[in-house]
Amino acid sequence: MMIFNWHLDPLLLYALVLSAILLSGIMFQMATIVTKHQRKYQSELIQKRFVDLLNQSIQKCNAEHINDLQTEIAEINQLIELHKKEVANAWMRLLEKTQPAQRSVYIDVIKHTHMLHCIPHCLYEEGLAERCIALEAIGLSGFEAYATETAMFANDKGVAPYACIALARLKKIEAMPVILNAYQVGALSTTQALSAIAEIPSAQIAHFLLQPEAASMPDRLKTYMLT
Amino acid sequence: MDYTHLISSIVRGMEYFFHAHLLLALLAYIVVAALLRKHMRHLGYRDISHEKVPFEKFKAPKVSILIPVFNEQEGIIESVQASLSTDYPNFEIWVIDDGSSDQTLNQLQESFLLKPIETQKCQPLCQTQATRVFQSSTWPNLRVIQKPHSGKADSLNMGIQYSQGQYVCCIDSDSIITPDALRKLIIKFINEPTLIALGGAIAPSNEIMVRQGEVLRKPTKTSIFVGVQIIEYLRSFTAWRTGWSYLDGLLIIGGALTVFEKSAVLKVGGYRTDASCEDLEIILTLHEYHLKNNLPYKIWTIPNVICWTRVPKTKEDLKRQRIRWMWGALQSLRWHKQLMFTQKSALIGWFSFPHIVFIEAFAPVIELLGLLSMIACALTGLLSFSSCLIYGLLIYALSGFYSWYAIATNDHYINSFQSLQQILRLGAVGLIEPIGYRQRDAYWRMIGWWRWINGQPIKW
Numbered sequence: 001m002m003i004f005n006w007h008l009d010p011l012l013l014y015a016l017v018l019s020a021i022l023l024s025g026i027m028f029q030m031a032t033i034v035t036k037h038q039r040k041y042q043s044e045l046i047q048k049r050f051v052d053l054l055n056q057s058i059q060k061c062n063a064e065h066i067n068d069l070q071t072e073i074a075e076i077n078q079l080i081e082l083h084k085k086e087v088a089n090a091w092m093r094l095l096e097k098t099q100p101a102q103r104s105v106y107i108d109v110i111k112h113t114h115m116l117h118c119i120p121h122c123l124y125e126e127g128l129a130e131r132c133i134a135l136e137a138i139g140l141s142g143f144e145a146y147a148t149e150t151a152m153f154a155n156d157k158g159v160a161p162y163a164c165i166a167l168a169r170l171k172k173i174e175a176m177p178v179i180l181n182a183y184q185v186g187a188l189s190t191t192q193a194l195s196a197i198a199e200i201p202s203a204q205i206a207h208f209l210l211q212p213e214a215a216s217m218p219d220r221l222k223t224y225m226l227t
Numbered sequence: 228m229d230y231t232h233l234i235s236s237i238v239r240g241m242e243y244f245f246h247a248h249l250l251l252a253l254l255a256y257i258v259v260a261a262l263l264r265k266h267m268r269h270l271g272y273r274d275i276s277h278e279k280v281p282f283e284k285f286k287a288p289k290v291s292i293l294i295p296v297f298n299e300q301e302g303i304i305e306s307v308q309a310s311l312s313t314d315y316p317n318f319e320i321w322v323i324d325d326g327s328s329d330q331t332l333n334q335l336q337e338s339f340l341l342k343p344i345e346t347q348k349c350q351p352l353c354q355t356q357a358t359r360v361f362q363s364s365t366w367p368n369l370r371v372i373q374k375p376h377s378g379k380a381d382s383l384n385m386g387i388q389y390s391q392g393q394y395v396c397c398i399d400s401d402s403i404i405t406p407d408a409l410r411k412l413i414i415k416f417i418n419e420p421t422l423i424a425l426g427g428a429i430a431p432s433n434e435i436m437v438r439q440g441e442v443l444r445k446p447t448k449t450s451i452f453v454g455v456q457i458i459e460y461l462r463s464f465t466a467w468r469t470g471w472s473y474l475d476g477l478l479i480i481g482g483a484l485t486v487f488e489k490s491a492v493l494k495v496g497g498y499r500t501d502a503s504c505e506d507l508e509i510i511l512t513l514h515e516y517h518l519k520n521n522l523p524y525k526i527w528t529i530p531n532v533i534c535w536t537r538v539p540k541t542k543e544d545l546k547r548q549r550i551r552w553m554w555g556a557l558q559s560l561r562w563h564k565q566l567m568f569t570q571k572s573a574l575i576g577w578f579s580f581p582h583i584v585f586i587e588a589f590a591p592v593i594e595l596l597g598l599l600s601m602i603a604c605a606l607t608g609l610l611s612f613s614s615c616l617i618y619g620l621l622i623y624a625l626s627g628f629y630s631w632y633a634i635a636t637n638d639h640y641i642n643s644f645q646s647l648q649q650i651l652r653l654g655a656v657g658l659i660e661p662i663g664y665r666q667r668d669a670y671w672r673m674i675g676w677w678r679w680i681n682g683q684p685i686k687w
Contacts, residue, residue, distance in 0.1 A: 011242050012614055015621045022624035029635040030654065036638070037647040189418040191280045198281045224285040224417075 046083045047090035050076065054094070057109045069112065076113045084121045088133050091115065095140035107141055119146060132162040139166030139199075147171060154178045160187035161195065168199035173208055176200065180216055190220055197221075238609050241600060245618070248593055252586050253625065259470030260632060279407075280414055287317040288417070290409055290486070291390030295382035296400035297325040302537065303400055304338050310398065311366055315409035319368040321386045322400075326376030335371050339363040344370070352384040352497040353377075360389075380498035380505040387497055392489060399483040402536040403432055411532045412486045421523045423491035424513060426480030427532035428464035430643070431456050435535055443645070454656035455664050456538045456545075461633040461653075465530045465641065472527040476579030478514065480526070482506030484534030491517075491524070502562075503685060504555025511563040518571035531641050546671050553591070553675025554685045560584055591672035598666060623661045630657030 057072045080087050091110070095103050122134035135153060138146045139162075147170050153163035160182050167175040175196070183193040197205065208214055209225065217225075292310050296303050303322070310320050324332050335341060341361035348356070355377045363369040372385060387395055394416060398404060408427060416422050433453050436443050464481065471477040482505060492498075492509070495516045502508035510526060517524040539545040560583065567584065569576035601618060604610035634654055637643060644650045678685060 009614075011246060012617050014246070015617050019617070019621045019624040022621075022628040025628050026624070026631045026658075029631045030651075033635055033638055033650055033654075034647065037650075191414045191417050194285055195280050198284045202284070224287075226284065226286055 043083075043086045043089070046079065046086040047093070050079050050087050050090045051094055053079070054106060054109060058105055061105075061109065069109075073112050076115075080114050080118055084118045085126060085130050085133075087115075088118045088122045088130065088137055091118075092133050092137040092140060095137070103140065103142075110141070115141075116143070116145070119143065123149065128158055131159050135159060135162035135166045139169035142170065144170055151178055154182045155185055155187045157187050161189075161192040164188060164192070164196035165199055168196045172200050173204040176208055177213075177216075180218070180221075183218060183221065190224075193221055194224055202226075234609060238604055241597075245597055248586075249621070249625065252590075255582055255586060256467075256629065259474070260466055260636075261470075262473040263466060263470035263636065280410065282410060282413070283316045287315065288394060288413065289392040290315060290318045290394045290396055290413060291386070291392035291489070292318060292320045292396045292398060292409075293323065293383055293386035293390065294320065294398050294400050295323045295325055295379050295386065296327065296331055297376065297379070297382075298327045298329045298331060299400040300327075300330040300334055301401075303331055304334055306398070306400055306403060307335070307339070307369070309403040309405075311369065312406050313404070313409045314406045315413065318409060319390070319392060320366075320370070321389055322369070322371045323382040323386045324371060324373045325378065325382040326374060332371070332373060336361070339369055339371075340365050341371055347389060352388045352493075354381050354500060355385070357385065357389075378500055380500045380502060383505070384497040384500070387489065387492055390489065394486050395489050395492065396484070396486045397482065398534070399536055401432075402429075402483045402534050403435075404484060404534050405532075408484070408532045408534070409486075411529070415527065415529060416486070416488065419525055419527075422525045422527060423488045423517070424480060424510060424526045425486045426468075426528040427484045427534050428528070428530040428641075429460050429481040429483045429536055430464075430533050431460065431538040432535035433538060433540065451656055451659065452540070452542075452545075453538065454653060455660050457653060458630050458633070458657045458660055460538075461637055462629050464528065465637045466629070466633040468528045469530045471579065472529075474574060474579070475525055476574045477526050477528060478510060478575075478579055478583050479507045480510055480528055481534070483536040484532070502555065503551060503558055507556055508559045508562070511559055511566065514572075514575060515563055515566060518566075518569060518575065521571070530637070533641075533643060546674075549668060549671040550675040550678065551685050553588075553672040554679045556588060557676065557679045560588060591669035592676060594669040595666070595673055626661035626665060627658050630654070630660065 053072045053076050057069050057076075060068055060072070076087075094106065098106065119134050119138060122130040122137075131153070135150060137143075138150055147167065150163050150166045150170065153159045154167060156163070164175070164179045164182055167178055179188070179193055179196045182188045183190075188196070205225070209217075292313075294303075294306060294310065299306075307320065307322060322335060324335070341363055344360050344362045346357045346360045355375050357372045357374050359373040361371040361373075363371075370389075372389060374382065374385060383397055386397075394413065396409060396412070404427075412425055412427065415425055431453055468477055468479070485506065487509075491513060495509070495512045498505050499508050499512065513524070513526060516522075539548055563580075566575055566580045568581075601610065601615055605612065605615045631654060634650060634657065638650060644653070675685075
């Protein structure tokens with residue numbers, strides 16, 4: 001009988017090491033998934049608490065108990081202080097789900113909080129995803145104070161679509177040159193540019209297309225314009 | 228030469244071959260898996276609102292959804308309704324009844340109030356002619372073609388001939404697409420003008436429920452039989468094909484959901500009607516045509532558009548499916564053998580096509596022969612028990628790793644599982660699958676090989 005001593009046989013040793021690496025890889029992926037879901041669960045709890053507090057505040061506003069808002073505002077501020085990322089995300093998702101006409105109800109309440117502190121934090125101190133969330137939040141909330149900063153991100157690949165959409169929401173047709181420039185430098189894809197243009201009122205786009213500046217619009221974009 | 232020495236050298240040679248094959252497969256996997264991440268970034272995939280392009284505010288290109296159907300009275304209404312609920316504004320649906328002998332056409336007539344309209348002469352793509360054409364009274368963009376039975380490929384060709392869209396979206400009759408599927412697919416065509424074919428991921432619909440257009444996974448426990456197939460689809464579509472897309476070396480798109488630029492399909496004469504795996508066949512044909520004519524093109528798959536399709540529920544159905552897949556793959560690979568080592572594309576000729584032939588098509592042969600020879604060597608004392616155990620462990624670890632990588636990728640980018648419990652249960656199935664299920668699958672594929680070598684035709 002031929003016996004290969006596995007600890008002396010390089011092929012078997014190699015197979016064993018490879019197996020160990022792959023099994024460790026499985027364990028690592030399991031741990032990553034579990035950790036990610038735990039973090040996601042925690043984040044969802046914070047986001048839910050934030051939205052609940054906002055809704056409570058709105059109910060009090062509706063019942064004309066505006067002076068009693070202090071508790072909710074204080075708690076929202078505490079959440080903003082401790083979990084800026086989660087709050088910005090919850091705020092953006094909430095506005096996204098809300099009809100534009102009803103957003104002002106939430107915006108009126110949020111103006112009493114430290115929400116504006118969240119934006120620069122997410123824009124400059126967190127990762128790419130948070131920057132995108134902050135830009136979405138700026139556009140959806142109509143935070144015009146951040147329009148200049150938003151425009152600075154218009155040519156940054158990755159965040160440009162969010163910046164251009166936010167800018168179009170804030171500045172309407174005035175954002176068009178920035179969008180077209182971002183498209184021409186390749187920071188926006190065709191559909192991303194169209195998404196940003198879609199935020200501008202149709203009448204303003206129709207008027208723009210009749211102007212001489214419309215000649216600067218690339219043909220590929222014009223193909224999809226209705227007017 | 229000493230007999231024992233000769234046998235020892237043969238066993239050693241087999242070990243080297245096993246390691247070389249495994250290492251090549253693993254290296255290819257690592258390269259493709261790494262590129263998957265690049266592809267996802269390249270697609271700009273992020274679950275935030277810029278993906279929701281408001282097509283209703285623009286001139287959206289017209290898309291023709293083609294649903295070939297043959298004796299599908301059970302799921303056809305659900306499938307057509309799912310297609311009708313798409314949020315893409317400019318589309319038409321063509322259901323092509325391939326001579327069904329059950330209640331398929333009656334059900335369509337009743338559900339969508341069909342009225343006859345004029346038929347067209349259908350040449351040169353189709354082998355048959357439409358007997359009747361109907362239009363829905365309730366959904367004017369829904370039309371049904373009735374034709375004699377001539378197979379799925381010919382039905383799709385007829386649909387292509389009748390369609391008026393710039394893009395054709397081919398969907399299986401037992402498949403369900405989500406309302407946002409078409410929009411997400413067309414976005415890619417608009418952004419990538421050289422894209423000629425694009426597929427989505429495929430997942431088993433056996434364990435989902437549709438509520439108000441939203442697809443939810445059933446909270447009940449998934450059977451191991453279906454779970455194994457979910458894992459296979461995840462490995463194939465989420466991890467594997469997406470990675471190949473980034474390299475522009477994708478050679479197959481799942482036939483359950485594919486969007487083509489219509490002009491590209493017309494250039495190659497539509498689907499080949501004598502092919503058993505028409506989905507692999509059309510993609511290989513498109514590659515060959517575009518390479519031959521030096522035309523720029525891209526063929527991709529994206530994993531964040533899921534087409535839910537019914538997978539076999541019984542062992543017999545699964546066996547038939549696997550034999551047909553293997554047989555059809557060998558048939559098409561042989562027809563397109565000129566792609567091997569082609570000078571027109573180093574990637575297709577020297578990497579992608581050889582990979583599909585030597586690593587994927589030969590996998591069941593090598594897997595089964597390897598297993599049998601390992602058992603034989605162990606029984607005759609040519610290989611020690613510890614060696615068998617180590618090699619078994621390596622194969623197990625490799626399969627488990629592939630499965631977990633696909634699950635992790637899905638969880639990271641697509642998030643199609645609602646709870647951690649579902650993911651862990653599926654992961655457990657992924658660790659069970661290498662023991663028994665994988666070998667059974669390899670055996671069925673070997674039957675496909677055997678029948679193909681012997682020239683035995685296969686049935687659907």
